[in-house]
Amino acid sequence: MQPYPESVPLPSADKRWKLVEATMRRHGYKASALIEVLHTVQESFGYLDDTSLRFVASSLRIPISKVFGVATYYHFFSMKPPGEHTCVVCLGTGCYVKGSGELMKMIEREAHICAGETTPDGKLSLVAARCIGSCSLAPAVVIDGEVIPRAQANAVQEQLRRWIGHDSR
Amino acid sequence: MTLDELQEIAESEREAQKKITHRINVSVAAGCLSLHSDVVFNILHEEVKKRGMEESCKVKAVGCMGLCAAGPLVRSEPQHTYYRGLPPDSPEVLSAIVDSINGRPVPEFALSPEIPFFAAQKRIVLENCGEIDPERIEDYIGVGGYQSLLTCIAKRSREDVVQEIIKSGLRGRGGGGYPTGLKWSMVAKAAGEQKYVICNADEGDPGAFMDRSVLESDPHRVLEGMAIAAYAVAATKGYIYCRAEYPLAVKRLKVAIRQAEKLGLLGKRIGESDFSFEVEVRIGAGAFVCGEETALIASVEGERGVPRPRPPFPAYSGLNHCPTLLNNVETFANIVPIVRNGAEWFASIGTDKSKGTKVFALVGDVVNTGLIEVPMGMKLRDLVYSLGGGIPDNKKFKAVQTGGPSGGCIPEQFLDMGVDYESLMSAGSIMGSGGMIVMDETACMVDVAKFFMDFTRDESCGKCIPCRVGTTQLHGMLERISEGKGRMEDLDTLERLGNMVKRTALCGLGQTAPNPVSSTVRYFRDEYVQHITNKTCAQGKCPCSKAPSTAAGK
Ligand SMILES: Cc1cc2nc3c(=O)[nH]c(=O)nc-3n(C[C@H](O)[C@H](O)[C@H](O)COP(=O)(O)O)c2cc1C
Ligand code: FES
Numbered sequence: 068m069q070p071y072p073e074s075v076p077l078p079s080a081d082k083r084w085k086l087v088e089a090t091m092r093r094h095g096y097k098a099s100a101l102i103e104v105l106h107t108v109q110e111s112f113g114y115l116d117d118t119s120l121r122f123v124a125s126s127l128r129i130p131i132s133k134v135f136g137v138a139t140y141y142h143f144f145s146m147k148p149p150g151e152h153t154c155v156v157c158l159g160t161g162c163y164v165k166g167s168g169e170l171m172k173m174i175e176r177e178a179h180i181c182a183g184e185t186t187p188d189g190k191l192s193l194v195a196a197r198c199i200g201s202c203s204l205a206p207a208v209v210i211d212g213e214v215i216p217r218a219q220a221n222a223v224q225e226q227l228r229r230w231i232g233h234d235s236r
Numbered sequence: 237m238t239l240d241e242l243q244e245i246a247e248s249e250r251e252a253q254k255k256i257t258h259r260i261n262v263s264v265a266a267g268c269l270s271l272h273s274d275v276v277f278n279i280l281h282e283e284v285k286k287r288g289m290e291e292s293c294k295v296k297a298v299g300c301m302g303l304c305a306a307g308p309l310v311r312s313e314p315q316h317t318y319y320r321g322l323p324p325d326s327p328e329v330l331s332a333i334v335d336s337i338n339g340r341p342v343p344e345f346a347l348s349p350e351i352p353f354f355a356a357q358k359r360i361v362l363e364n365c366g367e368i369d370p371e372r373i374e375d376y377i378g379v380g381g382y383q384s385l386l387t388c389i390a391k392r393s394r395e396d397v398v399q400e401i402i403k404s405g406l407r408g409r410g411g412g413g414y415p416t417g418l419k420w421s422m423v424a425k426a427a428g429e430q431k432y433v434i435c436n437a438d439e440g441d442p443g444a445f446m447d448r449s450v451l452e453s454d455p456h457r458v459l460e461g462m463a464i465a466a467y468a469v470a471a472t473k474g475y476i477y478c479r480a481e482y483p484l485a486v487k488r489l490k491v492a493i494r495q496a497e498k499l500g501l502l503g504k505r506i507g508e509s510d511f512s513f514e515v516e517v518r519i520g521a522g523a524f525v526c527g528e529e530t531a532l533i534a535s536v537e538g539e540r541g542v543p544r545p546r547p548p549f550p551a552y553s554g555l556n557h558c559p560t561l562l563n564n565v566e567t568f569a570n571i572v573p574i575v576r577n578g579a580e581w582f583a584s585i586g587t588d589k590s591k592g593t594k595v596f597a598l599v600g601d602v603v604n605t606g607l608i609e610v611p612m613g614m615k616l617r618d619l620v621y622s623l624g625g626g627i628p629d630n631k632k633f634k635a636v637q638t639g640g641p642s643g644g645c646i647p648e649q650f651l652d653m654g655v656d657y658e659s660l661m662s663a664g665s666i667m668g669s670g671g672m673i674v675m676d677e678t679a680c681m682v683d684v685a686k687f688f689m690d691f692t693r694d695e696s697c698g699k700c701i702p703c704r705v706g707t708t709q710l711h712g713m714l715e716r717i718s719e720g721k722g723r724m725e726d727l728d729t730l731e732r733l734g735n736m737v738k739r740t741a742l743c744g745l746g747q748t749a750p751n752p753v754s755s756t757v758r759y760f761r762d763e764y765v766q767h768i769t770n771k772t773c774a775q776g777k778c779p780c781s782k783a784p785s786t787a788a789g790k
Binding site: 100101103105136137140141143160164199200203204207213216 | 266267269270271304305307439440441442443444445448480481482518519520521522523524535536537538539540541542597598599600601605606607637640671673675679684687688691695697
């Protein structure tokens with residue numbers, strides 16, 4: 068049994084740290100729980116930052132270098148705060164043959180950002196996915212967690228324009 | 237819970253269901269949900285309530301029925317009719333469906349179960365999908381669920397169970413096609429106090445969603461298969477490694493585990509025996525290579541998911557250096573029917589070397605996109621034209637891509653080939669996990685090859701040089717060809733470099749990454765030559781054809 072590391076105080080009074088702590092406790096503060104814990108951090112805070120990585124590292128007694136290595140290895144973890152809205156475009160094979168590549172280019176032009184970026188005003192994050200399992204309803208786009216099956220360029224465009232003040236440049 | 241007690245629950249569940257004379261099953265798997273089948277469900281439920289028919293007519297939330305193209309899908313029994321494309325915003329239509337349950341189905345939306353898409357399938361893995369409520373364990377027990385597990389524990393020796401799987405001829409459905417029984421016997425014989433069972437639900441191949449549908453529609457089936465495996469190899473702890481992109485599958489798995497533990501069908505002292513098996517879900521974090529078994533194990537350990545050389549194989553040294561049995565979702569989903577019906581029954585289905593059925597995800601340029609399960613050996617032509625309903629808009633078939641980024645593109649001349657592990661291999665592709673992406677004449681094969689090399693280049697973990705550098709170089713060459721800057725020598729270089737990467741890469745990712753390139757160079761050489769000599773892409777997909785035309789348009 069690993070000793071309960073009481074020495075690591077929560078980084079702040081923010082209640083979300085309790086959730087992170089609960090996940091660590093459930094896994095007995097084992098180092099193997101690292102990815103599970105990072106999932107909880109990202110779910111609670113939206114992304115991983117220095118403070119959270121350091122907190123997790125010292126709580127699980129893992130070198131910070133390793134925590135950083137794991138966090139940056141996996142695509143799913145983000146080290147930047149997400150925008151207010153998120154638009155995920157699937158670029159998996161099923162969607163690609165149904166034109167999701169063009170759809171992505173259209174959105175990139177519309178929002179003046181590339182996949183993986185967030186607009187400067189923090190309104191929209193654009194994300195490329197590798198198949199979300201909705202291939203039979205391709206092309207698939209996920210807007211704020213809701214899957215849009217057989218996404219049409221103009222419908223997506225309309226939605227985005229509502230968010231990103233079209234001629235802001 | 238003992239076997240007798242389980243049978244009592246099953247019996248009372250069946251009695252309860254007998255009282256229901258009419259059933260309206262609504263698919264609430266991810267595909268139909270994204271078309272708002274939850275709204276359809278609620279309205280149908282209200283309509284039944286309004287008529288005071290709740291006693292005799294049940295509106296039931298069920299898993300995937302397969303024909304995603306026509307969602308939201310509903311099936312009405314005993315009318316024996318599917319309803320397709322039901323409008324969630326039209327209570328009138330839904331009300332008419334409830335009104336007609338004793339008469340003629342509403343014709344505008346009715347779909348006969350006799351169409352080839354349904355009739356030509358043989359559902360073993362998917363037998364409960366679209367039939368039972370995935371979030372009710374009683375439903376699963378009612379169709380005989382967990383009886384195979386408790387029977388094995390109570391009446392069969394571990395060796396006997398392993399022998400049954402060996403005799404069945406079942407091969408791994410995760411891509412490699414390794415004989416499942418052999419793997420089980422290796423783990424069973426491996427020395428070690430602690431052993432693990434891991435279910436690979438990473439399903440990384442883009443264009444494939446078989447595992448997703450099984451997990452969302454019938455999670456207990458996978459859990460029972462894992463528990464039988466654990467009993468057979470004497471493991472006490474299990475993990476399901478599920479990708480983060482499948483939140484609904486994760487949720488239903490967690491619900492299912494909790495339910496099974498509560499009834500003593502998982503966890504400590506299963507069936508009041510000495511056998512214990514605890515299962516946990518681990519969520520992936522979006523790295524394709526984590527589908528590879530050694531990388532997956534590293535990821536479960538909380539490490540970067542990087543593969544390591546084998547041997548030692550996970551069967552001898554896997555999770556925490558303990559003997560570990562790792563199988564795919566569909567492989568585990570095949571276990572219960574084999575145990576229940578016997579190895580001979582299973583071995584009588586399929587072809588000489590590929591037994592049983594295979595679930596395929598039919599996607600791309602095909603009318604009936606969705607999920608199908610057919611006996612091994614069915615002709616590609618039947619899959620695409622009969623079940624799949626052919627190519628939309630009267631376009632011509634060009635190729636079908638199988639095996640994801642590790643597979644290849646199969647051209648028209650192979651349409652009459654029966655699909656199994658060996659035949660796909662001989663056609664320059666692989667079975668892979670079961671994604672089948674149909675492409676019509678508008679697809680450009682250079683573009684497709686480039687697409688896959690972009691994928692593997694991006695997903696290469698970087699540990700070994702052949703894969704890290706090789707995929708980048710192959711991609712660069714394809715990019716040049718697509719820009720009209722290729723040279724004829726490039727075709728040989730692609731081939732030579734591809735072979736080198738195949739021979740020298742550390743793990744399956746690199747060893748198979750050149751396949752999409754070599755198969756397209758082999759079957760669609762003309763297209764490459766056209767890009768190189770004419771500097772155009774006949775399909776208008778590549779930059780070489782686009783630059784002038786868009787410039788002219790503006
Ligand atoms: C790059 C790569 C990705 C893989 N992805 C998956 C996957 O997503 N799902 C899967 O079941 N097997 C995948 N595999 C195969 C696994 O390594 C392993 O062979 C398989 O899960 C074993 O289960 P089976 O014998 O039941 O097929 C992948 C292999 C490689 C090399
Ligand atoms: S390829 Fe886009 S959802 Fe599968």
